[in-house]
Amino acid sequence: MTNGITNPASVPDITLADGCGIPQVGLGVLRIDDEGVQPVVEEALAAGYRHIDGAAGYNNEGGVGRALAAAGYTAGEARASLWVTTKLRDSEQGYDSALKAFDRQLGLLRLDYVDMYMIHWPTPFDWRSGETWKAFVRLRGEGRVKTLGVCNFLPEHLERLHAETGEWPTVNQIELHPTWQQREVVAFCKAHGIAVEAYSPMARGSDLNAGGGTIGRIAAAHGVSPAQAILRWHIENGTVIIPKSVHADRQRENLDLFGFALTPEEHAAIDALDGPTRAGHDPLTFTYA
Ligand SMILES: NC(=O)c1ccc[n+]([C@@H]2O[C@H](COP(=O)([O-])OP(=O)(O)OC[C@H]3O[C@@H](n4cnc5c(N)ncnc54)[C@H](OP(=O)(O)O)[C@@H]3O)[C@@H](O)[C@H]2O)c1
Numbered sequence: 001m002t003n004g005i006t007n008p009a010s011v012p013d014i015t016l017a018d019g020c021g022i023p024q025v026g027l028g029v030l031r032i033d034d035e036g037v038q039p040v041v042e043e044a045l046a047a048g049y050r051h052i053d054g055a056a057g058y059n060n061e062g063g064v065g066r067a068l069a070a071a072g073y074t075a076g077e078a079r080a081s082l083w084v085t086t087k088l089r090d091s092e093q094g095y096d097s098a099l100k101a102f103d104r105q106l107g108l109l110r111l112d113y114v115d116m117y118m119i120h121w122p123t124p125f126d127w128r129s130g131e132t133w134k135a136f137v138r139l140r141g142e143g144r145v146k147t148l149g150v151c152n153f154l155p156e157h158l159e160r161l162h163a164e165t166g167e168w169p170t171v172n173q174i175e176l177h178p179t180w181q182q183r184e185v186v187a188f189c190k191a192h193g194i195a196v197e198a199y200s201p202m203a204r205g206s207d208l209n210a211g212g213g214t215i216g217r218i219a220a221a222h223g224v225s226p227a228q229a230i231l232r233w234h235i236e237n238g239t240v241i242i243p244k245s246v247h248a249d250r251q252r253e254n255l256d257l258f259g260f261a262l263t264p265e266e267h268a269a270i271d272a273l274d275g276p277t278r279a280g281h282d283p284l285t286f287t288y289a
Contacts, residue, residue, distance in 0.1 A: 026241070
């Protein structure tokens, strides 16, 4: 079942608290330049991806927009079948600045609306998420955004946003992979109806060798790749995933996760790989600016 062309219909939607359905697997486009991203997104669409995860901070929304236009996904039924996420730059948080940024981003993406708009980092040392959220609510009211999310929010940031706005985001996109499982954050999200979306779902590749060969052994038992074994574990946890690859064969592999299942023992063995080391940045101190 590996490396075949996946039927997009085989990727289920996760239903969010507001009723929106997000495809459980998407393509991440971080660290791909504006010129390079166009063919990568076009290949992903051809492979069956119906969910693209981008951000203003990735400096490639123009290239994503060119790919969507070239492949015919900016309008009509094709557009309706696609989920596009983008994120606000930290430096553009605030009411007026968020509205202005969104206009620019939508233009670059060549779209009339995005499916999800996210606050990229909580920047608690320069907290403006409450004001930003008011702009997000306005965009949602205008139909230019379907659902509102955040990234990298710890429970204290979710509580603070809720206290200021009366709302929980529908999605919290966090670093999450076998060696960094953030169980406290995940439990808080589940208790408050917030869907968890895993970024760096393979720890940027370093978890492929996790556990001194544990992942490799599980993969071999199913005739799949280590990437597929990890991504299947996420799927079984009900997590939305956005693995990034610039290679068409890997993109297909990363989408092809629905023809096998981990045994309870295998799933537990991946659970047991949790560790103390993140691959990315600390939300308490980091800003993309
Ligand atoms: N909200 C945030 O703050 C935040 C932060 C980080 C990331 N993200 C999002 O999450 C997405 C994914 O995270 P990520 O790019 O950091 O890490 P990742 O998806 O865990 O790993 C990507 C790395 O794994 C390699 N890879 C992909 N598929 C593979 C396969 N089947 N076999 C072997 N290697 C494979 C890729 O190489 P090739 O490309 O060469 O195939 C790349 O080096 C990003 O693109 C972005 O959209 C969000």
